[in-house]
Amino acid sequence: MEPALESAKWDEARLRQAEAAAQAHLVGAVVSSWNNFQVTGRTVISHADGCRVWDVAGRERIDWVMGWGSLILGHRPAAIHDAVMEAMRFGLGYMYESPRTGMLARRMAELVPCAERMRLANSGTEATLHAVRIARAVTGRRLILKFEGHFHGLNDYLLFGVDGAKLLGEINDDGLIDPVPGSAGLPVDALAPLLLIAPFNDLDVLERAFAKYGHDIAAVIMEPVALNVGCIAPEPGYLQAVRSMASQAGSLLIFDEILTGFRLGGGGAQGKFGVVPDLACFGKAMGCGIPVAAVCGKAAYMDALSPVGSVEMAGTNTGRQLAVSGALAALDAMESSGAWHRLAVANDRVVAACRALLQRHGVPAYVEGFGGRIGVHIGSEQRPRNFREVVARWNRDYHVSLYRKLHDTLGLFGFLLPLGPCPEPITLSAVHSDQDIDTTLDRFETALRATPYQTARMP
């Protein structure tokens, strides 16, 4: 082990102390609910490098969560390390403007089609909160239209009809879906009436929604590729149609590119599909592990923000030099290292191999990937069009039995991680080598061999 990582080793006595402290003082012994993986619970990690994590017992695993999609350059990217060290020489965390702040905004404008202006935030949740506020201010309207199963962070306004919701909402006569809260503690009576929830990839319902409510829709917000419910791409022409309906109604179109951003080139899904939203939110891979996020968009709308306009968007920790330098280094390193090409190639390879393995072992499944976020939908070979179809066809019991083997005995971390109603995608990074992928696929085959499909209980 590298000397720098030696210090990550904990002796037995300190480990016991740390575990007792976590059990006593961390809620549920985790720092974030998501870390308590469904089915297998939490794993205490001592250190991470490249695409690998080591637990405190010294077990090495190949990581297929990769910071929930953030860590395209791996766990210890040298370029970001160097940039952060350099930034610390000029002030640990000041958040005033520096020459680098403007350069980061320029870089985003060069990469992202809609990004004439940028304002930084610290998390995706903050970014979507502010994007919606800008849309309401600009249009003077109340309603936000979102899609069932699309997740936009834990901000109260949008935490309905999400992938983690325990129940599916009732479908109304017009095809819109009753908002089911994604957490306890939401003021449902106050917030649910401000949302319209539509099924993804269904233009008829969208047309009806705009016909009835278009005059009061401030914005449509969407994951342009639904990556929180496995992986569901928009059908051909769908994004273009949403774009034109929003424009006709005078509503803003917001792409939540927090997952799609910087996985398939610098332009996000808007670059890939050639549909330019009015506003877009970025996070995750924008910092490759550095906590940074942004709202970007057309100047006409972004200038609603104070001090030009009167929409507040600021924060004590917003735009710290470490984050700005880290994000600049992340964007440059992804581009210069060929990370996007590598991700695209590896994505196609893993998709094809998973399809072939599942077929060889008689497991009905649909596999699709976007920039290394790969949805493995076990239960049917039919392509799901939206969240409801994912839920209806998923053979969770079988999926869970595969996942257990892969996690408990085969050294894969988060590969095929099951959530409540749908699978979490497998997350590739640019540092998963061909050898890492081969090893993983071998282990996947071992699990498939040991888990005949017909013995599983169908859902």
Ligand SMILES: Cc1ncc(COP(=O)(O)O)c(C=O)c1O
């Ligand atoms: C599409 C999307 N939007 C927003 C968020 C929230 O981002 P954050 O966790 O940084 O608040 C997430 C997080 O998973 C996400 O996947």
